[in-house]
Amino acid sequence: MNLSHKLLTLLLMIMTGCSNAPVTQAVAIPTKGGITFKNTVVSLTFDDGDADNYAARSILADNNLRATFYIVSGFTNTAGYMTSDQLRGLYNDGNEIGGHTLSHTKLTKENDDNLIKREICLDRSNLMAYGFEVTSFAYPYGYYDERAKQTVHDCGYNNARVVSGGLNTIPPNDAYTLPALPYIVSDTKFAKMTRYVKDVENEGGGWAIFIFHHVCDGCDKFAVDLETFTKFTNWLGTQQANNGLIIKTIDEVVGGEVKPAVAP
Ligand SMILES: [Zn+2]
Structure with missing residues (x-):
């Protein structure tokens, strides 16, 4: 049966069915004390490629979640940062x-x-040389200006x-x-993280990007401890599986083709 036949059949079912039978619709049932998400997209991002970020890999995978890891390629394979093999493991998980x-x-x-140009283009080509399709960038410390934006674009980022x-908003x-x-x-706190997500839905929907740095117990002030991260990730996984929450990588939301590496 092709698509137009399917549509026609569906239309006939609706036309003949609605006059004498109640139309039942699948509705996501919220967990106790929770909400049903209809218009909320969440992205989880990790900055810097710290070695402890690798602990997030199995926790994300266990909950069928995929995140975006922004990597400082000059630090990769040095003390305190993830190795290229670890990056490949994350990438292979999606x-x-x-x-x-x-x-x-x-x-x-x-x-x-x-x-x-070297900082932005060479970093991207280093990561692409590992075999990754690299379309997303994060400004260190969030510092940007028109020149930085233009260079990010010119280096092939989307x-x-x-x-x-x-x-x-999306787009x-x-x-x-x-x-x-x-x-x-x-x-x-865990409650604050979940509130960030629920507030999006309660305010009419949108796209919320979380920024994590270290994932460890008390190693840094920009750290989430493993217990809180696991709890939050479990919660997100449940909301994704049962309550309509959409969790995507940055590239999955923004889209666009993978542009070739640009020589610095
Ligand atoms: Zn950073």
Whole structure:
């Protein structure tokens, strides 16, 4: 049966069925004390490629979630950062690998255009050389200006994230300044994280981007501890499976073709 036949059959079923039988519709049943999501998209992002981020891999996979990891490729395979093999493991699970400059440079503080191009383009081509399709970028510290935006575009990225500004729309107003929720820090409680998500739905829907840095117990003020992260991830997985919440990588939301690497 082709598509038009299917549609015709469906139409006939509706036409003949609605006069004498109640139309029943599948409705997502919210968990106790929860809400049903209809218009909320969440993206989980991790900045810097810290070694402890690798602990998130199995927790995400256990809950059928995929996240975006923004990597400082000049730090990859050095002490304190994930190895290229670990990045490949994340990527093979369906997580996205994005760029975050070669050496975590404050792009607005540099005067040398060539240095900026190298920081952004070479970082992307390094990550692509590992075999990743790299379309998403995050400005270190959220520092950006018109020159940085243009260079990110010219290096072949399809989007770039900043570090503030709250909720996004889909499609975003400006794909090269995607706003995000406030940083998740060591005293951000589980209840606050879930409230961020519920507030999106309660305010009419939108796209919420979370920013994580370290994933560890008390190693940094920009860290989420493993218990809180696991609890939040379990909650997200349940909302995704049962309550209509949509969780996607940045690339999955913004889309666009993968452009070739650009020489710096
Ligand atoms: Zn960073």
